[in-house]
Amino acid sequence: MSSPQFDALVFDVLGTLVDEPAGIRAGIRRLDPALDDAEVERLLALWQRHVEEAQGQMLDGSRPYLPSDALDLETAALVAEAAEVKSADAVRELAFAARTPPPWPDTVEGLELLAGRFPLIGLSNASRTALLDLNAHAGLRWHQALSAEDATAYKPDAAVYRLAVTVSGAPPERLLMVAAHAWDLRGAQALGLRTAYVARPVGDPPATSDRFDLYADGLADLAAQLSR
Incomplete structure (x- = not known):
C-alpha cells in the first residue's frame, strides 16, 4: 500500500x-x-x-x-x-x-534528505532558549522549530500539537508526526495528525494496541517508506 x-x-x-x-x-x-x-x-x-x-x-x-x-x-x-x-x-x-545532547548517527543526514521533499517542523517540549541551543549543538535542520513554551504546556497537551497545525496552515490529517515516543504519537493522533514511530534506544515503544501509520527503524527507513 x-x-x-x-x-x-x-x-x-x-x-x-x-x-x-x-x-x-x-x-x-x-x-x-x-x-x-x-x-x-x-x-x-x-x-x-x-x-x-x-x-x-x-x-x-x-x-x-x-x-x-x-x-x-x-x-x-x-x-x-x-x-x-x-x-x-x-x-x-x-x-x-540538557541542551547539548548528541544527535543520533542518522539524524543530520536524515533530516537533510527529508528536507528536500517536505517542509520540516520541529515540535519540542524544550523551551525557546533550550531549543535554540539544541538545534545549534546537534546541527538540526528545520524549516520551522516550535517550542511547547509557545503553548505554555507540555506534550501530550493538544495545545502543543495545535502549534504545528496553525503554523503549517494544513489540516491535521495532512501532517505526519514523527517520534520515538508512543505517548507523543498518541497525543498527536488525538488531534487528528498522522503518525510515524521511529525506533530509538531511549524511546517509548508502541503498545500492542497502538495503530500508527508508519513504523521505521530510523530516518533513512522513514524516507524510503515516504518515497514509495
Missing part, C-alpha cells in the same frame, strides 16, 4: 533526534568525575523521574507551568544536592547539559 502524502513532517526532538539521556549523563559525570557508573545512572534516573513528575503536575494543573530551561535548573539543583555538590556554577553547567 502506498504511503499517504503529507504537507509537512512534524518531528519530536528529545529522544527522537537527539540522545537526551547521553547529554544529561555527560553533565552528571562532569558534575563529579569520581562518580561510578551505578551512581551516574542513579542520578540520571532521579533527573528523569523529577522532570516526568513535574511535567505531569503541570499537565494536570496542580503546578503552574514552568518552561524547560527553568525546570532543568530546578532538576539540576536536585541532582547536585543528591551528589553532595554545592557549587552554583556546577548546577548551572549541569542544567545546560
Whole structure:
C-alpha cells in the first residue's frame, strides 16, 4: 500500500533526534568525575523521574507551568544536592547539559534528505532558549522549530500539537508526526495528525494496541517508506 502524502513532517526532538539521556549523563559525570557508573545512572534516573513528575503536575494543573530551561535548573539543583555538590556554577553547567545532547548517527543526514521533499517542523517540549541551543549543538535542520513554551504546556497537551497545525496552515490529517515516543504519537493522533514511530534506544515503544501509520527503524527507513 502506498504511503499517504503529507504537507509537512512534524518531528519530536528529545529522544527522537537527539540522545537526551547521553547529554544529561555527560553533565552528571562532569558534575563529579569520581562518580561510578551505578551512581551516574542513579542520578540520571532521579533527573528523569523529577522532570516526568513535574511535567505531569503541570499537565494536570496542580503546578503552574514552568518552561524547560527553568525546570532543568530546578532538576539540576536536585541532582547536585543528591551528589553532595554545592557549587552554583556546577548546577548551572549541569542544567545546560540538557541542551547539548548528541544527535543520533542518522539524524543530520536524515533530516537533510527529508528536507528536500517536505517542509520540516520541529515540535519540542524544550523551551525557546533550550531549543535554540539544541538545534545549534546537534546541527538540526528545520524549516520551522516550535517550542511547547509557545503553548505554555507540555506534550501530550493538544495545545502543543495545535502549534504545528496553525503554523503549517494544513489540516491535521495532512501532517505526519514523527517520534520515538508512543505517548507523543498518541497525543498527536488525538488531534487528528498522522503518525510515524521511529525506533530509538531511549524511546517509548508502541503498545500492542497502538495503530500508527508508519513504523521505521530510523530516518533513512522513514524516507524510503515516504518515497514509495
